[in-house]
Amino acid sequence: MSLGFSKISIKNIHKAFGNNIVLDGLNLEIQKGQSMVIIGASGTGKSVLLKNIIGLLKPDQGSIKVNGEETVGVGWNRKQKFLKKVGILFQNAGLFDSLTVWENVAFPLMQDKSFDRKRAQKKAFEKLSEVGLASDTANLMPAELSGGMKKRVGLARAIATDPEIILFDEPTTGLDPIMGEIINELIVEKVQQLGATTLSITHDISSAKKIGNKIAMIYGGKIIWIGEVSELNSSGNKYVDQFIQGSAEGPIQMDFKPC
Amino acid sequence: MNPFASIGRTVIAFANHIGRITIFTSRSLYHCFTPPFYWHLLIRQIIEIGFYSLPVVGMTAIFTGMVLALQSYTGFARFNAEGAVAGVVVLSITRELAPVLAGLMVSGRIGAAMAAEIGTMSVTEQLDALKTLSTDPFKYLIAPRIIAGILMLPILVLVADIVGVFGGYLISIYKLGFNSTIYLERTWEILEPIDVISGLVKASVFRLIISLMGCFHGYHSRGGAQGVGAATTNAVVSASVLILAFNYVITELYFAI
Ligand SMILES: Nc1ncnc2c1ncn2[C@@H]1O[C@H](COP(=O)(O)OP(=O)(O)OP(=O)(O)O)[C@@H](O)[C@H]1O
Ligand SMILES: [Mg+2]
Numbered sequence: 001m002s003l004g005f006s007k008i009s010i011k012n013i014h015k016a017f018g019n020n021i022v023l024d025g026l027n028l029e030i031q032k033g034q035s036m037v038i039i040g041a042s043g044t045g046k047s048v049l050l051k052n053i054i055g056l057l058k059p060d061q062g063s064i065k066v067n068g069e070e071t072v073g074v075g076w077n078r079k080q081k082f083l084k085k086v087g088i089l090f091q092n093a094g095l096f097d098s099l100t101v102w103e104n105v106a107f108p109l110m111q112d113k114s115f116d117r118k119r120a121q122k123k124a125f126e127k128l129s130e131v132g133l134a135s136d137t138a139n140l141m142p143a144e145l146s147g148g149m150k151k152r153v154g155l156a157r158a159i160a161t162d163p164e165i166i167l168f169d170e171p172t173t174g175l176d177p178i179m180g181e182i183i184n185e186l187i188v189e190k191v192q193q194l195g196a197t198t199l200s201i202t203h204d205i206s207s208a209k210k211i212g213n214k215i216a217m218i219y220g221g222k223i224i225w226i227g228e229v230s231e232l233n234s235s236g237n238k239y240v241d242q243f244i245q246g247s248a249e250g251p252i253q254m255d256f257k258p259c
Numbered sequence: 260m261n262p263f264a265s266i267g268r269t270v271i272a273f274a275n276h277i278g279r280i281t282i283f284t285s286r287s288l289y290h291c292f293t294p295p296f297y298w299h300l301l302i303r304q305i306i307e308i309g310f311y312s313l314p315v316v317g318m319t320a321i322f323t324g325m326v327l328a329l330q331s332y333t334g335f336a337r338f339n340a341e342g343a344v345a346g347v348v349v350l351s352i353t354r355e356l357a358p359v360l361a362g363l364m365v366s367g368r369i370g371a372a373m374a375a376e377i378g379t380m381s382v383t384e385q386l387d388a389l390k391t392l393s394t395d396p397f398k399y400l401i402a403p404r405i406i407a408g409i410l411m412l413p414i415l416v417l418v419a420d421i422v423g424v425f426g427g428y429l430i431s432i433y434k435l436g437f438n439s440t441i442y443l444e445r446t447w448e449i450l451e452p453i454d455v456i457s458g459l460v461k462a463s464v465f466r467l468i469i470s471l472m473g474c475f476h477g478y479h480s481r482g483g484a485q486g487v488g489a490a491t492t493n494a495v496v497s498a499s500v501l502i503l504a505f506n507y508v509i510t511e512l513y514f515a516i
Binding site: 051054055056076080083084086088090091092093094095096097098107108111 | 379
């Protein structure tokens with residue numbers, strides 16, 4: 001147990017869909033200012049964990065505290081209050097395809113009544129240029145963007161309100177290595193600027209090492225290993241070793257049924 | 260396989276489905292009447308549902324009126340009652356055909372579009388993103404569609420009434436050789452306000468069904484493009500069947516009063 005202040009504190013979370021037990025008593029503490037990365041194989045419940053944290057799914061059991069306040073089982077208004085402090089980059093960016101790029105970035109800003117459209121637009125353009133998008137992309141529709149550009153717009157939207165906490169679901173998956181690297185660097189830079197606490201989910205080990213200072217591995221519905229980035233290669237944990245080497249032989253059994 | 264178990268399962272699944280639709284409906288209606296309201300989205304839906312549906316509804320109505328005049332003429336001519344054509348056309352159009360056909364056409368056009376749009380948003384995490392950005396999808400997406408629907412379908416049906424009667428008139432005058440003044444007089448004589456009103460009441464109910472089915476199936480669609488396709492089909496089929504069923508029920512009530 002660390003003595004630092006816990007920004008996000010997850011205790012004994014259980015989540016099952018029918019007979020499929022996904023999270024089985026998971027515990028995780030994220031300290032203020034920390035960049036936590038969760039790694040784990042496909043289908044181990046990384047996205048489910050994230051959705052539990054932001055209240056899109058309700059855990060069957062357990063407690064999740066953000067800034068010391070319980071978020072499980074609270075009503076819509078309380079939930080929105082804490083979500084105002086959180087920026088989220090979704091796995092597929094989750095951009096609204098009926099809005100233009102800048103309107104997407106301005107969307108979280110305009111939820112705040114004191115922000116008029118003009119001011120929100122100005123700030124949206126600033127955020128877009130911070131993620132390296134020229135102002136001529138601002139008036140495009142999301143459907144007209146490449147995958148990498150979408151991720152950048154999603155990132156701009158996630159940091160639009162200068163949140164204290166940012167959650168990244170697979171920020172580099174599906175991108176080429178160079179674009180992946182650009183996104184990694186952007187994340188590191190923005191997080192430093194904002195002094196934010198972050199939780200990232202990925203199965204890209206090199207990305208994990210870059211954007212994280214702490215790494216946790218999820219397996220069987222629990223965190224089975226947690227440590228500093230520098231300890232990853234010498235964890236002495238068979239599961240972690242198998243995962244970072246990407247070998248099919250080892251204790252991790254994938255559900256793979258040949259047809 | 261135990262036959263009782265499978266009957267039981269079907270019944271439970273059916274009750275479960277009805278329950279979910281009921282909850283969805285009450286939530287949707289609740290959000291239609293509580294702020295915040297997204298006026299610009301409502302106006303966009305009104306244009307989408309109302310204005311852009313005019314051509315398809317107008318075309319349907321005019322051809323229906325035309326064929327109705329032709330068919331009732333050939334039928335009534337057998338017992339020398341050609342004079343009833345005007346009355347049959349205006350009553351069938353206002354009471355039944357305009358609301359039902361406009362409802363079915365709009366269900367194909369708008370119900371499908373709603374299911375596809377909301378379904379795509381659901382499977383691409385846009386609904387999730389909305390919920391985390393202080394925006395309730397029921398207020399932002401569903402309420403404007405339902406309000407716009409309830410406002411616009413009666414207007415579309417009114418247009419369909421006029422265009423449909425005009426279609427019957429065209430055929431009666433120019434093909435069947437009726438006298439224009441007498442035909443119009445007969446039409447006015449037989450038409451009661453209640454005929455039009457009952458048609459408009461039907462239209463509002465149908466419209467609610469169309470929006471609800473479109474939104475419900477879209478909102479609950481799962482699993483990529485295939486799921487969105489299934490949601491679209493389900494929205495149109497269930498709305499069409501419900502429209503025909505409710506049409507009967509409302510007509511029955513109308514004759515009961
Ligand atoms: N809404 C849902 N309903 C039912 N089952 C679900 C739902 N969401 C996820 N699951 C199940 O939960 C398990 C974990 O899914 P999850 O999406 O969290 O995996 P993941 O670790 O994010 O994988 P990936 O790396 O491929 O994104 C899977 O078995 C999945 O089938
Ligand atoms: Mg995932």
